[in-house]
Amino acid sequence: GAGVSQSPSNKVTEKGKDVELRCDPISGHTALYWYRQRLGQGLEFLIYFQGNSAPDKSGLPSDRFSAERTGESVSTLTIQRTQQEDSAVYLCASSLRAGGVVEQFFGPGTRLTVL
């Protein structure tokens, strides 16, 4: 079956511009996560969605970052007024459910470069 898909695969932008990154989770997966992977660093949790519950935004690094999810489908991560330190690979993951221990399945990521 289809895995998690993300678009675009690469995004180059200028400092100060806004960017939108998209994630399509595995069909039927109710939980969706965003992580950031900076060069040489481990994955950092950003935000988590589960069904219609309020999202866990505890990992968002600043108010320039926001994310939305429509029901149990597509999610978009928006970064406003991008800075050079936002350059990273942004990874989306989905899982069958939340609560308990469940495997998260990752997409290929969007590589963001801020010039």
Place this chain on the structure above:
Amino acid sequence: EDQVTQSPEALRLQEGESSSLNCSYTVSGLRGLFWYRQDPGKGPEFLFTLYSAGEEKEKERLKATLTKKESFLHITAPKPEDSATYLCAVQGGGSEKLVFGKGTKLTVNP
């Protein structure tokens, strides 16, 4: 704060030379420890979940083990196609997020 430390940062092996990767962790109420494999330019690929100390899981040439403080990923008679970065992550009590280590980059030479 939950923390994961992986060692070594990089490991070079000859084909057939067995070795182990280490993942040390501190977490409040471990719910699960995960191993992923990541190839260049791709997202992490799920390998194993371990739930409690003493548990072991195997898949082909890989075997993961868990104690109360660390996990090991044993690679037996590796092949060049096992070359990748191996990531360890933990899920703590009351949390849905995973906390990742920086990974071990494994290179297996033919």
